[in-house]
Amino acid sequence: MIEIHQLVKRYGEKTAVDGLDFTVRPGTVTGFLGPNGAGKSTTMRMVVGLDAPSSGSVQVNGRRYDRHPAPLQEVGVLLEAKSIHPGRSAFNHLNALALTHGIPRRRVEEVIELTGLTQVARKRAGAFSLGMGQRLGIAAALLGDPQTVMLDEPVNGLDPEGVQWIRNLLTGLAAQGRTVFVSSHLMSEMAQTATNLIVVGRGKLLADTTVARFIQDAGGQSVKVLTPQASRFRDLLAGPGVEVTGAPGSEELTVSGLTARQIGTLAFEHGLPLYELTTQAVSLEEAFMAMTEDSVEYHGSTTPPSSPAPALARSTA
Template sequence: MTIEVRGLTKRYGEKTAVDDLTFTVRPGTVTGFLGPNGAGKSTTMRLIVGLDAPTSGSVTVNGRHYARHPAPLAEVGTLLEARSVHTGRSAYKHLLALALTHGIPRSRVAEVIEAVGLAGAARKRAGGFSLGMGQRLGIAAALLADPAAVVLDEPVNGLDPEGVRWIRTLLKELAAQGRTVFVSSHLMSEMALTAERLVIVGRGRLLADTTVAEFVRSAGHDEVSVTSPEAGRLRELLAGPGVEVASDAPGVLRVRGAGAEDIGLTAAAHGVPLFELTPHRVSLEEAFMELTRDAVEYHAHGAGRPAEVAA
């Protein structure tokens, strides 16, 4: 089950929400969909399942447009807006209505309710659900038809730590079963733990389509923090082509271009004592912030550049 996006563009009047996007989401892996607010992520997900029509370009699911599948819910399960539920219905009746109108066995309702941890609240009205419970109900609806692919927009919103961990495990299990998993999130720490591939957009355009490991590695700038009573001498010893050494405090060096092992061996060979030798790897969040620096629609004061004010 492959999701193919080709030259996808969506305009709303003069606003271009999605701008010539091309990427592929493949089965068997969790693909994270990242971008700043207003980057076009939700619009792209709506286009995948036919809730919006593209201005140009195309998107297919397993070789067809979503609406042309005889049983669309069995192809792609979606969570785009968890609160799009009749507030007077219970969780059970909401899912039962979906099942009965799509030829899904009634027994499946109980299965997904149990799977998402809503068994104790199945008969309660959805209008009284917390944000986290609403997310669980939305995920239950996405899984109801046992789809070959899932498209989830911010599934961890409102979940407590246990719920976030559950989502992480669920997504990995779905991918391990050979399903296509496409999930957006603003939580970089979760994407680092969950996703294997990334599609990153900014201002509607594709910025990166790569693995998490490759993306973080390409950001470079791994750094080693070194504390020594002979920091000045060590700095001279480390100086050389490709090595950058900076200092923000007496006795403390920040070294780029040399690994912790090389620094430690150099210090030992010249009798320089070390109090600290700590490698710092670039995180997914740091790499993401660097890539999207010029694609953020609104900047807060104090974030390193002036705030942009909408006219």
Template sequence: MIESRHLTKRYGEKTAVDRLDFTVKPGGVAGFLGPNGAGKSTTMRLILGLDAPTGGTAHINGRRYAQYAAPLQEVGALLEAKSVHPGRSAFAHLMGLAYTHGIPRRRVEEVIELTGLQAVAQKRAGAFSLGMGQRLGIAAALLGDPATIILDEPVNGLDPEGVRWIRDLLTSLAAEGRTVFVSSHLMSEVAQVADHLIIIGRGRLLADTTVHDLIRQAGGDRVKVAGADPARLRELLAGPGVAITDRTGSEELEVTGLPAREIGSRAAAAGIALYELTPVPVSLEQAFMDLTSDAVEYHGSTPLARTAAGADDQAAKNGSTA
């Protein structure tokens, strides 16, 4: 279990992590999400004792990371895949870590096989691709067979097969009763593996929830409805907290604020035949974007927006010289 209580980190006047409270329990995958600069990596560094908190605490199974005599056998972590001497082979790197904890050679061979590194185990890590470097970092994290796994962007640089492998690995680790804490920017992957979401922005906790609940809240019970009498159906469904939109010349309505079951019941009671009654899904990505829209520090502009801005600037110049 990972517990963060009022965890805070300041760098001068900059507050990178602001009184974070959350708990990651065993037996599931917790997705750690937030925009760039939200404080995710800093939080993970605080949990692992790589940075000292300005305030609050971060405990793993009731203790600070630094209090473990054999940390590799308690916590497996990947924060930076390239933290390896480039002149060492993958095997030598893992054996060096194993020696520090009395881990046998057979375990090194097991994690090499588990992570698909057999063909490159004797090659220098400095020549590894980003994806191979990620696999080596994950092998190091799993070396001590730890009960807690913390991974920062583990799918970064992996090909589709590697992404699917990570997905299956995280799910299997959680099924074994381990605590799995993973940050990622790939919402589609998080949606498939995470039971629990911790979302932060500007160092503050924005949500501590599940994928299902976050999507449900963002969707607002949006339902597509098509019936024999759209005008009457609209009147029937209208009410406080209900928004209804339609397409001109179409039988379709999109209703927000009423669940599909309620819509169907009202239509049936009024004798209106329905041709379609479909909940409109909201993706995790959209739900995340809606939640964090006010917490994004780094905004880019679209080509269309830049073109429009350029046109406005030119029009202003023309007006000023007329």
């Protein structure tokens, strides 16, 4: 379990983390979401004592990280996959970590097999691809068989098979009753992997909820309706709590506030033909974008740069 109470981190005049207060509980995968610069990495660094809080507290499994006699066996962490000596082999890197914590060699071999590194275990880690480096970082995080696992962007650089593997790994760890805390910018993966969400923006807590409730609060779902009498049906659908949108003259309507069953019943009662009736759920990405719209520090332009005017040819006369 990770317990964070009124956590604040300042760098000079900038407040990177501003009064965060939440608990990451065992038995579930908790996603940690936020725009770039929201304070996610800083928060994770404070969990394991790499940054000291300006105020507030962080505990892992009931203690501060530096108070655990064998921290690698309490919390496994992936913050920067490439933070290894490039001249060491994957096996020697993991074995060195194991020796400092009294972890047997057989556990090194187990995590190498678990993370798919068997064929490259004796190769220099400095020659690894980004994806293989991620696997090695995850192997190091799991080396101590910890009850708490905290991973920052674990699918970065992984191929589709690797992404599916990490998804199954995380849900499997949670099913064993472990605490799993994962940050990612890939909303599709969080939607498939996480059950709970912690969402931050500009260092502040924006949401501490389940994925289902987060999506529901963002608008839940709508129903796509296709009918040749869209204009008439729009008038019939109108009522308190019902929103109907659609382009003038179009046969397609989008309805919020009524279920597909209610819409179909209404059409039947008034003898209106329906070509399509499809429930459309708001995606996690859409819900996230709506919530964090005002918390994004770095906005890119959606307008492509204009081509420079062609230079005038110089006269050679």
